[in-house]
Structure formats: structure tokens, C-alpha cells
Amino acid sequence: xxxxxxxxxxxxxxxxxxxxxxxxxxxxxxxxxxxxxxxxxxxxxxxxxxxxxxxxxxxxxxxxxxxxxxxxxxxxxxxxxxxxxxxxxxxxxxxxxxxxxxxxxxxxxxxxxxxxxxxxxxxxxxxxxxxxxxxxxxxxxxxxxxxxxxxxxxxxxxxxxxxxxxxxxxxxxxxxxxxxxxxxxxxxxxxxxxxxxxxxxxxxxxxxxxxxxxxxxxxxxxxxxxxxxxxxxxxxxxxxxxxxxxxxxxxxxxxxxxxxxxxxxxxxxxxxxxxxxxxxxxxxxxxxxxxxxxxxxxxxxxxxxxxxxxxxxxxxxxxxxxxxxx
Amino acid sequence: xxxxxxxxxxxxxxxxxxxxxxxxxxxxxxxxxxxxxxxxxxxxxxxxxxxxxxxxxxxxxxxxxxxxxxxxxxxxxxxxxxxxxxxxxxxxxxxxxxxxxxxxxxxxxxxxxxxxxxxxxxxxxxxxxxxxxxxxxxxxxxxxxxxxxxxxxxxxxxxxxxxxxxxxxxxxxxxxxxxxxxxxxxxxxxxxxxxxxxxxxxxxxxxxxxxxxxxxxxxxxxxxxxxxxxxxxxxxxxxxxxxxxxxxxxxxxxxxxxxxxxxxxxxxxxxxxxxxxx
Numbered sequence: 001x002x003x004x005x006x007x008x009x010x011x012x013x014x015x016x017x018x019x020x021x022x023x024x025x026x027x028x029x030x031x032x033x034x035x036x037x038x039x040x041x042x043x044x045x046x047x048x049x050x051x052x053x054x055x056x057x058x059x060x061x062x063x064x065x066x067x068x069x070x071x072x073x074x075x076x077x078x079x080x081x082x083x084x085x086x087x088x089x090x091x092x093x094x095x096x097x098x099x100x101x102x103x104x105x106x107x108x109x110x111x112x113x114x115x116x117x118x119x120x121x122x123x124x125x126x127x128x129x130x131x132x133x134x135x136x137x138x139x140x141x142x143x144x145x146x147x148x149x150x151x152x153x154x155x156x157x158x159x160x161x162x163x164x165x166x167x168x169x170x171x172x173x174x175x176x177x178x179x180x181x182x183x184x185x186x187x188x189x190x191x192x193x194x195x196x197x198x199x200x201x202x203x204x205x206x207x208x209x210x211x212x213x214x215x216x217x218x219x220x221x222x223x224x225x226x227x228x229x230x231x232x233x234x235x236x237x238x239x240x241x242x243x244x245x246x247x248x249x250x251x252x253x254x255x256x257x258x259x260x261x262x263x264x265x266x267x268x269x270x271x272x273x274x275x276x277x278x279x280x281x282x283x284x285x286x287x288x289x290x291x292x293x294x295x296x297x298x299x300x301x302x303x304x305x306x307x308x309x310x311x312x313x314x315x316x317x318x319x320x321x322x323x324x325x326x
Numbered sequence: 327x328x329x330x331x332x333x334x335x336x337x338x339x340x341x342x343x344x345x346x347x348x349x350x351x352x353x354x355x356x357x358x359x360x361x362x363x364x365x366x367x368x369x370x371x372x373x374x375x376x377x378x379x380x381x382x383x384x385x386x387x388x389x390x391x392x393x394x395x396x397x398x399x400x401x402x403x404x405x406x407x408x409x410x411x412x413x414x415x416x417x418x419x420x421x422x423x424x425x426x427x428x429x430x431x432x433x434x435x436x437x438x439x440x441x442x443x444x445x446x447x448x449x450x451x452x453x454x455x456x457x458x459x460x461x462x463x464x465x466x467x468x469x470x471x472x473x474x475x476x477x478x479x480x481x482x483x484x485x486x487x488x489x490x491x492x493x494x495x496x497x498x499x500x501x502x503x504x505x506x507x508x509x510x511x512x513x514x515x516x517x518x519x520x521x522x523x524x525x526x527x528x529x530x531x532x533x534x535x536x537x538x539x540x541x542x543x544x545x546x547x548x549x550x551x552x553x554x555x556x557x558x559x560x561x562x563x564x565x566x567x568x569x570x571x572x573x574x575x576x577x578x579x580x581x582x583x584x585x586x587x588x589x590x591x592x593x594x595x596x597x598x599x600x601x602x603x604x
Contacts, residue, residue, distance in 0.1 A: 142534075
């Protein structure tokens, strides 16, 4: 298993190089220079100033040299300074990342807690009313534009019922709240964004869970377990579920880019100061340093997610953990 | 896969999912094509003083914040959504089939390089890459279609590669090779047509995905630019009048939902017919 895992780690190196290369090229092949934003504001900028600024950012060097310089700094987690407010990009991201991670981890947990039982029950009671209702739900989930759902929920909970705040992450008088008050304030603000991020994933995962469970239920060992008189609950939730969850681990790993991508939409609708909103603002203001940094970090997080999923799979599946019999 | 025979047509018509999807797509397509005939106003005609009117006999879906007729904008917006969805999927299919076929047929290092490139592309959360590209290249319809296509071919490439890996060991391919047929012709004439079934399914579902992506981009203000109407950018306007004009939120959102649902239903139906029942 160790060699398998080491080989898996080794495979990451070309992927990491590829990710950095693409992030770099995307930005540098685009028309216009990163310094345009600063220069356009002032028409009177002389040629010397322009050259000095380009030198400052290393834009006068050949593309390959720029790439090597950028990667060298990347390894030290130095993403340069934001072109907009001149603050180090890494500081801006550090402030934002906990919020995005919190929302994504919570919605991932929500997805698991709801989708797994739904999938199991639909598989056990195939073609029942419940299963059919869940199939309809899955189709709705796949077709629902998340930003529309966000608007509808916002209208219902925040405008009509006035139960939840419309946007932001804390209330204005947040500082004066007690500890419990702060927790409640956070959860009131994060409730809708978490539901929104979870919605599509919920439909997808419950469908995978159902397919995987149906496959497991056809196996011989399930018939044996039933024949030896185990309770149905034990057969389904202990013997069957353990094997049915294996492919779900991979699916969870694969759903990470979707979750990260979804945070751009959810965070810009609800004005939540997370990575997604930071990225959106950076794109709108052509803040190249931030765009490149988040592209790399987003892809890196995806890579780590897949790695974790594979690791979890190795640990969970005894066929891989123990290795083939000699 | 030699054309749709009559009995295949019958099977298709008996499949409830596929048929309901096809009907939805048909209705939306007619709505889009006949936009100039059925819309009572020009999509960007501004009626002064008639802001945010509720639906009535005069304005079937009401008016927006600038006093433009929402029904006309919805009809013209349907054209944008469908065209973007179809064209970007065509781009993705061409690219995916090309890379997948080459990787599968030549194998070895060609395969390795292409599939690692696919892995790398799959690491980027799609909206991140699309947002960056569209915003940097300037958002217009052509760029949006090319960018969505260029960032969603990877799944198709993997499917085609897997099909061709197994197909190329078959006798008819060996026979063709023995007859001295060129690699190019073997791929185009013998392998790709036989590998199309999963591609058709994936492309149908891909149209749904592309429509969702375009509307998300337009909603974020980085997609189709006003005054050209698109369902996504109508919803962007709806956000401003959320509490006061329900029709602005309801109609475009429902239109996206129903269209995407149609393509998903058709896609699932085709998967059932083409892949599972073999």
C-alpha cells in the first residue's frame, strides 16, 4: 500500500507543474498588461514611469523567465502584492479562506448526512413512492440554477418573512453580542449560503449512493446475511452500507472543485467576504496577482481533495490496504 | 448506431423520460426561433414611465426596471441561451473526440501526455477558469461559447479514449489495418462512429451544463452584456428589484430551470436507450 501511495504522490509533481503553467499562461496570454489598470487612471503617465512600473513587476523580461520567477516565489507562498490596494495577496487570502472552508465543510457534512440515508432508502425500497419522489428531487436538483434558488430563498426568508439577514456575514452591532449571540448571528447569516452550496451536491450524491447501494444489494453476501437471520437494519446499514460507501468516497473527492466553484456564486449573491467573493472582485478589477494566486490555490485544493479521497479509499478498502495475497 | 431505424424511433417514443425532455426542448426552441414573430415589442425598447409594471394583457410578463417588455426579452434571451448551449457543446465535442481518439488510438506517450493534460484541466474549478478567461478576453457571446467549450471537453475525451481503447483491439479494425487503411481513416471512419453513443449522451447533458454556466456568468455580470438580453442577465436585474417585482425573478429563473431540465431528461433517457439496454 505504501508504494501505491508513494507512486500516487509522485504523480502529483507533473500535475502541480501543469497547474502553475496554465494559471500563469491564462493571465499572460490575455490582451492588455497588468499595469494597464494603474496607468489608465492617469493619462499623463510618461513612458519612463510606464517602463519603471513594468520593471517593478518584471514584465520586461521574457515569458519563461517571468514564469520561473513567479514559481520561485510561489513555493515560498509569496504571491506578490495586489494591484488594487498593494497589500500582500497571501494576507488577503488568509483572511478569506477560513470563511469559504467553513461554508464548504459544513455543506459537505450536510450533503453526507442527508444524501446517504436518502440513497440507501431509495435503493432498499426501489420503485416505491419514496424512491420516485427522490428521483424527481434529483432531477430538480440538477436543473436548478443555484443563483435562482438563492434569489428565491432570499426573497422568502429575508424579504417576505424577515427571518434571516439578506447579506453579509455579521450584523452591524456584532461586537456587542455575547459569545452565544455571536454564534447565532453567524449561523443566521450562513444558513442560506450553506443550503445553496449543498443543493446540487445533494442531488448528485444521493443518486450515486442509490446506484452504488443497488449494486451491493445484488451481491451474494447480502443474501447470506439475510438468510442467517440478521435484522434488516443490520444487513442494510452495517453490511451493505460499508461497501456501498466506497465509491462515494471518490465521488466526494471529485465534488470538491464544484463546491469551490459554487462558492463564487453563493458568496457574491450573499456578499460574504470569502475566497469566492475575493476572486470575483479580482476578476472584475483585473487584479492579476490575486487571480493567479486563487487559480493556483483552487486547483491545489482540488488536488489535495482528490489525494485525501484516494487515501481514504486505500484505508477503507481492505483489498488495497492489505494488498494482493502472495 | 447506423441511423435511427424505425424500431429505434418506436423505442424512443415509448421512453417517457426521453420524450418529455424532447417535448420541452422543442417548445423552448420554437419559442426562441419565433422570437421576432411573437414578441409584441423590441427587446430593448424603453417605455418611459412604465417601470416594473406587473404582468397584464399589454405586457404578458410585466416590464423591467427600465420599462422594457419582459416577454420580448425572454423570447430573445431564449435564443442566446440555446445558441450558447449548443455551440459551446459542439466545440467541446469536437475537442474531446479529437483528443480522446488520438490518445486512445496511439496510446503510450501520446496517451500519457493528453490524459495528464486532462487531469490538470480537471483540477481547476470550472467557474474560476471561465471567469478569468472571459473577463480578461472581454465578455461577448463568441468568447463565452469558446471558453465554455474549451473548459468542458475533458469528460468527453475520457469517454472516447476508453471506447477506442477497447474498439481498436476488435477484428474489424485489425482487418482494416491489414488492408492498409490509413490511421486517419481508421479513426474517422471506423473508430469514432462506433464510440459516439456515450458522447451523444454526454453532449446532451453537456448542453444543460453549458446553459447553466452561461446564465451564471451573465448573472454575475461577466457573461452576455446588456442590452443584449439573456436569461442570466435579466436575473441580475431582478436582484435589484427582489422585494417588489416577483415576475422579474420568476420567469427567467423558471425558463432556465425548465430548459436545463429538458436537456437532462433527454440525456438520461438517451443514456437508458443507448448505453444501458445494449
